[in-house]
Amino acid sequence: MKNLIPYFTLGYPDNTKLCRFLDILPVEKINYIEFGFPSSDPRYDGPVIRKTHSVGNHNFSESVYSKYFDYFYRNRIKMYSLSYYSDIKDRFDEFINYLQVNNFSGIIIPDLIIDYFNDSKSIINELNKREFEYIPFFSPATPDFVIRDIAAITDSWVYYGLQPSTGIEIPYELDYTTERINELLPRREITYGFGIKTDEDIKNLMKNGGSGVAIGTYLVKMIDAGDEEGFIEYIDKMRGVLNE
Amino acid sequence: MITAVNRDIMPENWYNVVPDLPEPLAPPRDSKQEISSINLLNKILPREVLKQEFTFRRYEKIPDEVMEQYEQIGRPTPLIRAKNLEKYLDYRGKIFYKYEGATATGSHKINTAIPQAYYAMKEGVKGVTTETGAGQWGSATALAASLYGLPAQIFMVRISFEQKPLRKTVMNLYNGNVVASPSTLTEYGRKILKEHPDTPGTLGIGISEAVEYALDHDYRYMVASVMNVALTHQSVIGQETKKQLELIGEHADVLIGCVGGGSNFGGFTFPFIPDGDETEIIATTADEVPKFSKGDYKYDLVDSAGVLPQMRMYSLGADFVPPTIYAGGLRYHGASPSLSLLINRGRIKSDEVTESQVKEALRIFANTQGVIAAPESGHAIATAINYAKSHKNEGKTIVVNVSGHGMLDLSIFGERQ
Numbered sequence: 001m002k003n004l005i006p007y008f009t010l011g012y013p014d015n016t017k018l019c020r021f022l023d024i025l026p027v028e029k030i031n032y033i034e035f036g037f038p039s040s041d042p043r044y045d046g047p048v049i050r051k052t053h054s055v056g057n058h059n060f061s062e063s064v065y066s067k068y069f070d071y072f073y074r075n076r077i078k079m080y081s082l083s084y085y086s087d088i089k090d091r092f093d094e095f096i097n098y099l100q101v102n103n104f105s106g107i108i109i110p111d112l113i114i115d116y117f118n119d120s121k122s123i124i125n126e127l128n129k130r131e132f133e134y135i136p137f138f139s140p141a142t143p144d145f146v147i148r149d150i151a152a153i154t155d156s157w158v159y160y161g162l163q164p165s166t167g168i169e170i171p172y173e174l175d176y177t178t179e180r181i182n183e184l185l186p187r188r189e190i191t192y193g194f195g196i197k198t199d200e201d202i203k204n205l206m207k208n209g210g211s212g213v214a215i216g217t218y219l220v221k222m223i224d225a226g227d228e229e230g231f232i233e234y235i236d237k238m239r240g241v242l243n244e
Numbered sequence: 245m246i247t248a249v250n251r252d253i254m255p256e257n258w259y260n261v262v263p264d265l266p267e268p269l270a271p272p273r274d275s276k277q278e279i280s281s282i283n284l285l286n287k288i289l290p291r292e293v294l295k296q297e298f299t300f301r302r303y304e305k306i307p308d309e310v311m312e313q314y315e316q317i318g319r320p321t322p323l324i325r326a327k328n329l330e331k332y333l334d335y336r337g338k339i340f341y342k343y344e345g346a347t348a349t350g351s352h353k354i355n356t357a358i359p360q361a362y363y364a365m366k367e368g369v370k371g372v373t374t375e376t377g378a379g380q381w382g383s384a385t386a387l388a389a390s391l392y393g394l395p396a397q398i399f400m401v402r403i404s405f406e407q408k409p410l411r412k413t414v415m416n417l418y419n420g421n422v423v424a425s426p427s428t429l430t431e432y433g434r435k436i437l438k439e440h441p442d443t444p445g446t447l448g449i450g451i452s453e454a455v456e457y458a459l460d461h462d463y464r465y466m467v468a469s470v471m472n473v474a475l476t477h478q479s480v481i482g483q484e485t486k487k488q489l490e491l492i493g494e495h496a497d498v499l500i501g502c503v504g505g506g507s508n509f510g511g512f513t514f515p516f517i518p519d520g521d522e523t524e525i526i527a528t529t530a531d532e533v534p535k536f537s538k539g540d541y542k543y544d545l546v547d548s549a550g551v552l553p554q555m556r557m558y559s560l561g562a563d564f565v566p567p568t569i570y571a572g573g574l575r576y577h578g579a580s581p582s583l584s585l586l587i588n589r590g591r592i593k594s595d596e597v598t599e600s601q602v603k604e605a606l607r608i609f610a611n612t613q614g615v616i617a618a619p620e621s622g623h624a625i626a627t628a629i630n631y632a633k634s635h636k637n638e639g640k641t642i643v644v645n646v647s648g649h650g651m652l653d654l655s656i657f658g659e660r661q
């Protein structure tokens with residue numbers, strides 16, 4: 001089954017409203033879920049997701065979500081944390097423990113190979129030792145050798161951001177982009193994210209060998225509007241497109 | 245003159261260094277919390293330029309129409325062995341210079357002005373706008389726009405506007421409209437004029453005005469430097485140089501260029517990066533604008549108003565008002581992110597020279613080679629001369645990029661004593 005990965009920033013728009021959307025999320029339609037732990041400096045996110053972090057930062061309360069983590073785990077949905085290293089570096093062990101205790105499968109760290117490049121391999125090895133998946137996060141600006149090196153020390157799926165940050169629409173060549181990453185990492189699951197919204201986007205990515213898509217910014221609009229029906233319909237539709 | 249040899253020397257593709265960098269290039273970052281300045285680029289730059297800014301393609305095909313114009317403005321430019329200079333310095337190696345001053349507008353700037361204006365024209369925009377320091381970029385923009393039938397609005401840093409009045413004549417001759425910046429044409433300019441009526445102006449202010457003007461008039465902004473796309477277009481310089489050296493069986497041991505935003509330097513040296521670490525590469529800045537030694541490597545504003553996204557680069561701060569040196573093109577507070585990364589990693593070294601060293605170097609170069617180089621290029625020449633003096637007997641081949649001629653900057657010499 002292709003991966004459909006909805007993204008939610010914890011605590012946005014508030015704990016109650018977010019829980020409502022988590023309650024109605026059709027679990028049979030998704031296989032992974034990505035939770036953003038609110039960052040004080042979500043530097044590689046676009047304005048929509050940045051807003052969810054600043055709001056989430058105020059609201060986030062651990063206790064609210066543990067039962068959801070448990071619920072998704074029991075439903076065999078793999079959970080991944082989206083966390084900025086700048087936020088967790090001072091309590092890294094503690095945070096990874098917390099994720100493991102709550103049955104998360106792994107972590108996506110958007111600033112790791114950009115802002116902490118020299119330390120990145122040792123951090124990834126540390127996660128490997130703990131048997132916690134490090135999800136390589138690449139973008140078109142990641143040099144080839146970095147993609148190869150990081151891929152070589154990990155074996156999870158790869159998160160490929162198509163845009164320089166979330167919710168941005170810079171023109172790019174989809175075919176060339178997918179071709180390049182496929183060539184660099186044959187036989188690796190590549191899940192695409194950043195700026196994906198239409199069926200057409202998804203169809204093309206899957207046609208070119210993608211293993212799934214992550215959707216964030218687009219969901220925020222529905223969450224903002226409290227559009228529960230639209231949300232369920234959208235997840236349903238995306239699953240349909242992925243299955244084609 | 246177009247000969248088979250010319251076409252052999254000119255590359256068919258531009259070269260983009262991003263995929264060959266030793267670590268990932270930090271992406272641009274929004275300058276304001278609520279809006280996306282990255283998305284705003286969709287309204288500021290021609291689509292194709294924007295695409296090339298964010299591309300990771302190592303090679304980008306140069307459109308035929310652009311190749312034709314490159315030939316019209318004098319590409320390939322000459323690579324000349326500076327034998328007289330070698331003799332004068334009693335240097336036991338070879339010194340070559342790549343002479344971008346031989347283009348029609350007198351500097352390397354035309355190499356990116358042509359494709360940017362071309363893409364703007366193809367997209368049917370109303371006109372183009374930009375800032376200019378010394379006036380070299382403004383001249384290139386005016387000509388390129390005019391070649392493609394587009395009006396050009398140019399914001400010229402006030403101090404240069406006053407120091408170099410003939411530049412305005414040149415831009416006007418190429419059908420460009422020029423105003424001193426800060427100007428009354430934009431809200432940002434009016435604000436600065438009110439707060440600092442005597443400001444000499446900065447490139448950062450000029451960029452802000454041009455970007456505002458582009459947004460308000462459905463024009464597109466032409467990127468002089470700093471951004472990746474400009475360095476990519478400028479790669480014709482380095483690729484030609486490589487080819488020219490190859491044709492005469494030479495190999496560069498040392499490459500030297502000057503840095504304002506990094507476009508002539510990146511264009512000249514980056515095509516040598518994939519070849520490994522053998523070639524020593526030195527970037528010269530003005531001692532008065534010591535971005536690599538005194539600046540911080542951090543995210544900073546590209547333009548003073550903060551309309552454009554921030555970039556991670558060496559910077560003295562966007563509000564840094566540099567001394568009014570003649571090399572207007574080197575007064576910029578930052579430097580291109582890819583160049584900054586390579587400097588930070590130690591792959592590229594930096595040097596700083598003072599205006600008086602530059603004047604001396606320009607004199608020596610004029611006396612030995614007959615070329616009156618631009619004050620900006622004089623920085624690279626000064627570093628090359630110092631290098632030759634301190635490595636006299638190592639037999640190294642030094643190649644220096646002379647990014648422009650200085651025929652309109654003669655006031656730097658004042659009255660001859």
Ligand SMILES: Cc1ncc(COP(=O)(O)O)c(C=O)c1O
Nearest residue numbers: 380469504505506507508573648
């Ligand atoms: C002749 C010349 N050289 C160098 C520069 C510096 O710009 P860059 O570092 O982008 O090449 C300028 C800029 O105006 C210039 O006119």
